[in-house]
Amino acid sequence: MSVAELKERHADATATVNSLRERLKQRRQLLLDTDVAGYAKSQGTSAISFSPTDLVCCRILQGHTGKVYSLDWAPERNWIVSASQDGRLIVWNALTSQKTHAIKLQCPWVMTCAFAPNGQSVACGGLDSACSIFNLNSRVERDNISVSRVLTGHKGYVYSCQYVPDHESRLITSSSDQTCVLWDVTTGQRISVFGGEFPSGHTADVLSVSINSSNSNMFVSGSCDATARLWDTRIASRAVRTYHGHQGDVNTVKFFPDGQRFGTGSDDSTCRLYDMRTGHQLQVYRQQHDGDDNVVPTVTSIAFSLSGRLLFAGYSSGDCYVWDTLVGEAVLNLGTLQNSHESRISCLGLSSDGSALCTGSWDKNLKIWAFGGHRKVI
């Protein structure tokens, strides 16, 4: 077959793919007979009502000398690891605000960090295209903890990393090389590569991953190709499902507490809730933003409260909206409260008992937010 004939076949196949995608999109739209807010309204649900001093900033973690890019809580502890433009990881005791470890990185351009399930190690990755592991109990040489393992193999920047829950030695990274990788931290080897040359992998940088804590074989990824994809770690050859809807980069993904849904946040300024099994987009969280219409704030990071009733979303504007996930309304903006951040919120995360939210910002600080009002227990 000649090149010309092959090119024609390629064009035909591309047109067929595009046509099928359009039909899928339309068929899906017909199946969306309600969203979560519509259903909640039919049940007479009213929005959560916060009084002005309910959620308060109760700690400010100061010490980074550059923008904070990423943070992660240790499971079952009050410890947080943060990564910054200053080229350092800092491990904090969030309760006392003390810094327990400060790690100067060989490659200062770090984008992401994560705590190991046992709280003994931290991982980070960034523009060096590698993921570095540090054992927090290891000997300190020349005032610095040395790296215990470097996971190399990505052909692009490492944008996010997360340890597999209850697996000290398994970690998943996502990269600008359009793949996610599952690593064995003990050996430094890649166990599986998700995407890349295979069909149904992401077609642009992969910015975020979230592993399902109810079923750690499943994880979801978010990408600059405006989709989120669900993966089964046992089947690397193809994404289980692709979730469409966003009109811009999907910067952040996070599983819903029931493990059957997940949330996303995007450059299109919206957060969305998807049903993992059916692929349905169940809710869009879209806020009218004040200010210049030409500058639409992007969603940088999200986290669900323990029950899933609240969705915390950090924005490039410095806002941090608290969404009532059922009613579909923003019920609070931490960005307007006393002691709020002065710049973009780049990352946020909930403590494992759900009692505190930590936000990280380009203002170089991390802040801890907790419920300080009168709580009614029913």
Added chain:
Amino acid sequence: MAANGEGEGPEARPPPPSMPQPTRTGDFLGKHRLSAAIARLNQEIQFLEKELNELETMETSAEACKEVFLSTEGRSDALLPVTPGPENPTWHRWFQRVRSSHSRRWWTSKGSSDIS
């Protein structure tokens, strides 16, 4: 393209000297890449058709919305003003006095947003 009025047919016309002739290797690589891309697209077509078939019998979003609604009920949540129990006493630790050995700061009591 101007017609050649001199009598020779188009078959006899040589290619313009400025057009590079494709090498055998370049041609092979081009065909190889195209074939691989077509194979990937065909596989994608299969999966998209499978997904379309799936949608024929898939339930609407209402069931999943109901599941979301029900899943948030009955779960205690430290950040909600009204929550089912049990209330964990450690939720209050953020507002209890904690002495940091490196400073003389004491965190203020619950209900105040001041940080001194």
